Amino acid sequence: MSRELEVLHHPPTGAAQDAPPLLFVHGGYTGAWCWDAHFLPWFAERGFDAYAVSLSGHGGSAGRERLDYLGLHDFKADVMQVMGDLPRAPILVGHSLGGYLVQAIARQMPVPGIALLASVPPSGLAGSISYMGFTAPHLLWGLGRHQFEHPLSSRLPEFDLVLMRELLFSDEIDSALIRDFAALTQPESMRALTELLIPHPFQALGVAGVPALVIGVERDRVIPSGDVWATARAWRTEPQFFSHTGHALMIDTGWERIAARIAQWVTAGMPPSTGEQHG
Numbered sequence: 001m002s003r004e005l006e007v008l009h010h011p012p013t014g015a016a017q018d019a020p021p022l023l024f025v026h027g028g029y030t031g032a033w034c035w036d037a038h039f040l041p042w043f044a045e046r047g048f049d050a051y052a053v054s055l056s057g058h059g060g061s062a063g064r065e066r067l068d069y070l071g072l073h074d075f076k077a078d079v080m081q082v083m084g085d086l087p088r089a090p091i092l093v094g095h096s097l098g099g100y101l102v103q104a105i106a107r108q109m110p111v112p113g114i115a116l117l118a119s120v121p122p123s124g125l126a127g128s129i130s131y132m133g134f135t136a137p138h139l140l141w142g143l144g145r146h147q148f149e150h151p152l153s154s155r156l157p158e159f160d161l162v163l164m165r166e167l168l169f170s171d172e173i174d175s176a177l178i179r180d181f182a183a184l185t186q187p188e189s190m191r192a193l194t195e196l197l198i199p200h201p202f203q204a205l206g207v208a209g210v211p212a213l214v215i216g217v218e219r220d221r222v223i224p225s226g227d228v229w230a231t232a233r234a235w236r237t238e239p240q241f242f243s244h245t246g247h248a249l250m251i252d253t254g255w256e257r258i259a260a261r262i263a264q265w266v267t268a269g270m271p272p273s274t275g276e277q278h279g
Contacts, residue, residue: 005078005115006060007085008032008052010044020112021049025079027096027118027190032060034095034181034248038255046263051090053082055098057189068190075192076101077161078108091266095250096120096223097188100196102200103234107211113270114235115262118220118247121227124232125196131224138163167221169246172253181251211270214239215249215258222247 022043024035032052043050053074054060057067079101085089091113094102099119106114121127164178165171212235216228225241232239240261245254 003056003078003081004062005056005082006054007082008036008040008054010040010050012047012049013044014047016049017047017267018047019091021051021086021090022266023079023082023092024050024052025092025094025098025102026052026055026058027094027098028193029185031055031061031184031186033059033184034250037251039250039259042256042259045262048263048266051082051086053078055079058186064186067187070189071191072101072104072195076104079105091115093117093262094119096247097192097196099231100124103231106212110245111210113213113266114264115213115215116231116235117215117258118217118223118228118249119214119231120196120223121230122200123230124198124200125183125193126199127227127230128223129197131227132221135221163234165246167246168248169252170219170244172244172256173246173251177251181248210235212237213262213265213270215261216241217245217247217249218243220247239252267279 016256024032024039025076026032026034031054033054035052040050040052055078057063057070059079063070075198079092089112092102092105092111093115094100095214098118099116100122102114102116103122104118105111124242160182161175161178164182165173165175168180212232214228214232214235214237216223218225218241220228228241242254242258244248245252245258248256249258
């Protein structure tokens with residue numbers, strides 16, 4: 001059954017690259033809009049055919065009224081539907097929850113390559129939640145409050161603004177941009193979050209031969225470095241870590257360095273990562 005999905009498309013405006021299209025898959029609490037501020041136009045200007053999908057119940061896609069009944073299987077089917085509508089099999093670029101979905105798809109069907117940005121590891125969210133509970137329980141509390149007290153106003157209280165900055169952003173980003181981001185966020189599917197909390201140890205095995213770029217954030221308060229390394233090991237590569245940016249890396253300061261690394265990886269034929277550190 002075809003789903004009513006919002007797909008943002010930025011065709012190449014510069015000299016077209018001889019590369020597959022890029023399909024960006026967002027993380028929890030957001031939609032395709034998070035890629036539209038910077039990544040989609042940046043890649044289009046450099047000749048890439050760039051798409052972003054809003055998963056069911058997110059952004060402009062149908063299903064918001066039944067969001068809590070939608071699970072990871074539904075979200076994976078959303079991405080696969082969009083893949084089937086594109087002229088060529090795309091390189092999948094997934095952030096956080098979207099990275100988990102991208103990995104699940106790459107284990108199921110051939111893909112040209114996957115880029116995993118601050119991704120939930122193959123084993124799920126249990127490690128991340130434990131990490132937050134031990135190191136920053138106030139952030140875990142704030143995330144839960146964000147889930148159940150939506151919609152947020154653009155007049156985000158100063159206390160919540162401080163929490164959101166610590167959870168998702170660097171110190172360098174302007175507070176107005178955090179407020180704009182918060183006003184567009186939404187609750188996440190309780191079913192999907194519950195499924196992610198169930199440990200999946202056997203999924204730590206990736207698929208040999210799939211080109212993978214694994215990127216982490218040095219001070220990520222959501223996905224710890226150990227989870228980034230676990231993701232990289234699953235795909236037979238080494239992670240690359242970026243500083244001066246937060247978990248919401250497509251919005252935060254430093255986003256262009258990460259976009260440039262993805263473009264470099266794609267245009268070089270998606271070779272394995274070297275583990276090089278980028279400051």
